[in-house]
Amino acid sequence: MSEAGIDVGLLSPVTVGHDDLVTDAAILGALVTAEVALIRAYATVGAEVPGGLATAVEDVSIDLSALAAASVAGGNPVIPLVGLLKDQVPAADRVWVHRGATSQDIIDSALMLIARGAAAQVLASLAATEAALAEFAAAHRDEVAAARTLTQHAVPTTVGLRAANWLRGVRRASERLDAASAALPAQLGGAGGTLAAFVEAIGVERALALPVAFAAELGLATPDAPWHTTRWPVTELGDALVQAVDALGVIAGDVATLSRTEIGELAEGSGGGSSAMPQKRNPAASVLIRSAALRAPQLGATLHLAAALAVDERPDGAWHAEWPTLRELLRLALGASAHAATLVGGLRVDASAVARNLAMTNGLIVAERVSSVLGPLLGKERVGEIVRAAGEGEDLATLVDEELIEAGTTTVDVRSLLDPTYYTGLAGDIVDRALTPKNEKP
């Protein structure tokens, strides 16, 4: 067997191929980037940092597994990392490596950097999903289909409206993730969150400017203050990621359901096959997305717990619980969103299945309409009898015709009354509004 880490994705097909930005190697890179950014920030605020130091530190080569092993004693990877970075530079310059910082400054900043990059990729996949959904919704705007509530056919809807609703969910999640990502702050507080060591090193004025410069180096938001135990940046990001996966989970759930052998209204572009059972068209992407959707909420809950238990100036376990949880949540969002973009891009509608299903209830898909239109004319009970009879197999149109003749009513256009096409309400309108970009709305 090949040499590898603990997890190369064998048990996580939903994320395989989409997790480059959140690997341990990427995180190590971000840790180094954060240390380098601190050195550069010192220079920016006017401290006399030795020339070439940042570059020397940046050039470090580190054995990831060895670093992970060395992280155990102190409980975090920055402690051994700093030692390795200091070894890179002349003894006289070492004071400038990690100067004034605490491990949490580096880990939090690095994870925010990773999160920023991963969120950008998730947002790109969500945007692709939205574009595909918009196209799909427009294409199927007026394709009438059965709406199902509590598993049963209820009234007509349209294939387009269903997709427009998916789109609304994904778009909202995108907006939230975008906002959460933009708010991700750098972390710089020193051992106790007072920045005392920075003040000691470079004086008050420069220490005040340092977090600004540090955040700018990293392309992260400037923190209003150290947030060592004020963990909303993590939970707000987590919530937005879970919301994104929720929205994708709804699509996947609907596609899986509507792909059922008996329903067959939708099919993924490239279903997962089975060599032994070639008739199967497994909604493989939907299955994978759903596997993510079932996991994400509990990961989000762990982030909240860690936030709620952030006691002291650095808590005794809650902070450490965040790291792998946040990474896994980023990973799920990366994988689920990538699959969703592909899934929606290739999604096919079987119009004949849609029509067949719509007609399955012997016309009763418009029972609500029949009741509301004929009730005042024939009485509620009589209409009930008609509907029951249709439910048992009699022809609804004939039944209604007969009743109306008997009642001497001639004002009702029965063909039109019973045609699901004329009972989709505002479905088209809702689709149109969903397809109009926000800033073009009145």
Place this chain on the structure above:
Amino acid sequence: MSEAGIDVGLLSPVTVGHDDLVTDAAILGALVTAEVALIRAYATVGAEVPGGLATAVEDVSIDLSALAAASVAGGNPVIPLVGLLKDQVPAADRVWVHRGATSQDIIDSALMLIARGAAAQVLASLAATEAALAEFAAAHRDEVAAARTLTQHAVPTTVGLRAANWLRGVRRASERLDAASAALPAQLGGAGGTLAAFVEAIGVERALALPVAFAAELGLATPDAPWHTTRWPVTELGDALVQAVDALGVIAGDVATLSRTEIGELAEGSGGGSSAMPQKRNPAASVLIRSAALRAPQLGATLHLAAALAVDERPDGAWHAEWPTLRELLRLALGASAHAATLVGGLRVDASAVARNLAMTNGLIVAERVSSVLGPLLGKERVGEIVRAAGEGEDLATLVDEELIEAGTTTVDVRSLLDPTYYTGLAGDIVDRALTPKNEKP
């Protein structure tokens, strides 16, 4: 024993007395309010609703337990409720009760109404908490205390900075809850989310206006479209509530810790006593708030799961899982925030305990500073020896004095170097910024 519902709060002391707005009776009231609002909205958009109908419906008197029992068969309380409301009005007018609506329209709208009201009360309690925190932080702005990381004394901080951090967390949560609450939409889509029955009843134009009028009646946001299976209003609210409870949980965790018999820096204004052990000053409010903080994240996760599993046009269980979960989360936020306001309002600092603890490490609370200042003068190893010796009980000032004399260094003000008061960095500055309302910031 007295007659009562299943839950009167006996097992939930954190919420007792704070849950009036979220009782089943309040929810029943909101369901009726939603039905009445629909009737009024019809009138607003120009439908010929019989005069006095809304008032007649509003005047209904309902046996709550009987309604709950009648809810089981159909799986929701609106089905039997509509029957009772129709009984209130003349047969000819009954068509206008619940006209075109689906149960989910009423339940979702009612829960959003309840949520809006409860969120307002949570926000008021958070505001009171923030005000008390601001006062507390200002009063203790410069009171130097030990910062603790991973349970151990690290460097100095201030009592005020700790409170300012609590404040920052609560304020952020307030902002998010305020935004989530303002976004809570009414729900109006009819059986399949197409508004078809509304169009049938009053035509397209009025049907388009109906949700606007309905939302206005309820004081809720106008939905961009029906959100029967697009559940971000629920999860965003849930996330904001959990975030609020997280922020309060941090305060409670710190107060509980700092109230420990051995630490004694803080005390709740009115500690929970023990008749048998009168020496105890239990941080009772903190304990109760923490009990909420340990529960809220998992409730939030359930809301996300329900959102992710919202298949079809109404899902087969996920929606129903939301109701009690959202109510419980609102309840926890109501209770925890009310207790937090009281807790912070009465919080007392034992200045002597703060000082005693600060001095506990024999001066080593400034070891970081000693290392950074004396390291370059005496060498890292020599400083290490000094610190170790102090750790074993020798007098740090004497040790440093002797070393500096031996090294011939006279530039260091040892008293000042070792005084924690001079090693609080930007603590005061951070407090000041946290106390400045956002709109007054540059």
Place this chain on the structure above:
Amino acid sequence: MSEAGIDVGLLSPVTVGHDDLVTDAAILGALVTAEVALIRAYATVGAEVPGGLATAVEDVSIDLSALAAASVAGGNPVIPLVGLLKDQVPAADRVWVHRGATSQDIIDSALMLIARGAAAQVLASLAATEAALAEFAAAHRDEVAAARTLTQHAVPTTVGLRAANWLRGVRRASERLDAASAALPAQLGGAGGTLAAFVEAIGVERALALPVAFAAELGLATPDAPWHTTRWPVTELGDALVQAVDALGVIAGDVATLSRTEIGELAEGSGGGSSAMPQKRNPAASVLIRSAALRAPQLGATLHLAAALAVDERPDGAWHAEWPTLRELLRLALGASAHAATLVGGLRVDASAVARNLAMTNGLIVAERVSSVLGPLLGKERVGEIVRAAGEGEDLATLVDEELIEAGTTTVDVRSLLDPTYYTGLAGDIVDRALTPKNEKP
């Protein structure tokens, strides 16, 4: 609106009518029972308890809401309860009320008592469910149906095997819940879990006997020692309850799926109707059970968190988080199991739908068999072509016949090969084994 507690079940139709054993009133009763049991246990071990004291205490009448309100200050209801109980008895006898006990002794014991009673009712409902499942599985032992994997028809199975699998899950959960319930211990440790106050009151020997007598009075297991912070009795019970709800959730999920309008193989005995859409046969019980199944796991997680955070000799919030969580979990299990028994008891199979669905894939439900049997005869590729052609609508039997003739093979009985009835493997055998009670197995 009627007077009532916070929660009378309006938002929890799955539990309405099934939660008598876990109401706050019932819990108050159990608290009093625990205090009375302690008095009786003292008498049992030979302490000179005043005559009639237990009865006097037992006769107390308490205002539940007032007690809940009085619970807030100290954070638990036993503190005010003990005051009320002491008021019941002569001053001289008061020392015997709650003597030596701590609030946690009473609350834990009372909750275990409630749990024991509720678990017995859950077990009864599970037993009824099992009996109905056994009958159903036997009745449909050989009814061939499509097995579905990843939403797609795969191979044949039987209606009976599906039910037998449900039965296996429920039976296992019953066994676990029975074991967890039988292990539920009384709690008796005094303020610090040392039983010191009991020793002080009645000496070592009698103090050693007291927990045994106390547990016997309550019909609970004798604890091996106080478990104030060793919370496995709570988590093991919680795990068993979640497992039970899981097993019921699987049934509900399958019934909801197989009741879909397009599938229609199963129908609940009394589907939830819709007045406006009379064609609907909502699988209402399944929906309610699923709503419980989506909530239970997170409640179980909260119990584990509380267990993991049980620091000191009584933790600062974790214990309090258990109470409402455990009650809600018991409630869900009570409701879900009661509905499951009814659901399964009334479950109907539509044999024609089963047959229609089985035939839907144009014979390819046995594609796996066709491949394995014909592959060696015709070659894998040729068989693939046949299957593909059948998937596109050609008659499978004809295709196979032609190929076999062409290949000169006459040994294959094509009718039998393609008949799903002959490709159900050990389905009948598995059903039979599942129906055999464990103690009758070889």
Place this chain on the structure above:
Amino acid sequence: MSEAGIDVGLLSPVTVGHDDLVTDAAILGALVTAEVALIRAYATVGAEVPGGLATAVEDVSIDLSALAAASVAGGNPVIPLVGLLKDQVPAADRVWVHRGATSQDIIDSALMLIARGAAAQVLASLAATEAALAEFAAAHRDEVAAARTLTQHAVPTTVGLRAANWLRGVRRASERLDAASAALPAQLGGAGGTLAAFVEAIGVERALALPVAFAAELGLATPDAPWHTTRWPVTELGDALVQAVDALGVIAGDVATLSRTEIGELAEGSGGGSSAMPQKRNPAASVLIRSAALRAPQLGATLHLAAALAVDERPDGAWHAEWPTLRELLRLALGASAHAATLVGGLRVDASAVARNLAMTNGLIVAERVSSVLGPLLGKERVGEIVRAAGEGEDLATLVDEELIEAGTTTVDVRSLLDPTYYTGLAGDIVDRALTPKNEKP
């Protein structure tokens, strides 16, 4: 940076060095082992399996990352794996590779195999922890310390009793994990869980024997039937793992608390240091164990959700959600238990801190006893005054002496009454019982 998988442990210091048994490489090994076991099981039941086939398959060399990448299309790694394994053997023999099996048979069996191995290692670490706890509890059986409830000193307890309680929790968790591990079954059901393809291949009798032989090859329990959608083996294992981590979390929480700078009763053998703050003795192992304890319950909840949502004959996402979740839970248990064994093995008590803390409340640690003994002699109110005065700093012994003299009481031995040593109740007895192995108990 070095080549590596996604996760080499950089963000999970609690598991680094303890996860060899659950790496993707190990899992790939187990997948191959399961395929090989199936071939061997065929031979065992008398099928004419080509000689050397199992060995040929076993000798495969697979690129793990490539396999993971190939797993995406079909959503699981067994599909491409079978292709690779077939390539290992002559065309004529390929039919015997994976014959009759479905991917789930192999994945479930492999994960159970992995779980069995990992559980054995966890059990070994728990046993080491138990042994160390027993030694520790015995050594400190009679060392009197303050018991703390709700963060406050309550009454005396012993250091040994605290450890005995830890031991009770760990031992119970061991028993449960041992039972869950022993019950882990092999999986063998074929595509639809009917074993039809096995019957087709080798006839009914041999097909009945095949799962027995397969389980025996793997050293797993024989399943009573396929459990493709009856997931108690996974949730029971998960529950037991969470329970184990809970029990370790309690130890870690107590050690972290009692290691606080102000408390200082306990210290880990090798505290995590801080170069800048050498006075710190971070309870590093406790922090890491706590980080696991905060994550495990939500992972357990995900397993239950997956179990509850296991619809059809293979669900559309729930099963896939199990894999990484179960692995992560195994990993946390491996890491937490390994750290716990080391932690407890090196745990040190600072007897002087224990004594200092015990004396902190000016004698009021025995206030409960003072009240119960002196109450009847002096009256409840008078005793209350004494206790209050002591709480404000007066000498308790003097106060009691004076009162008793005034009351003319000479029967009370005040020194003994106030000595915490004489108020530890049954602490020693409970320790002794906890130290007695179960099978030696009467």
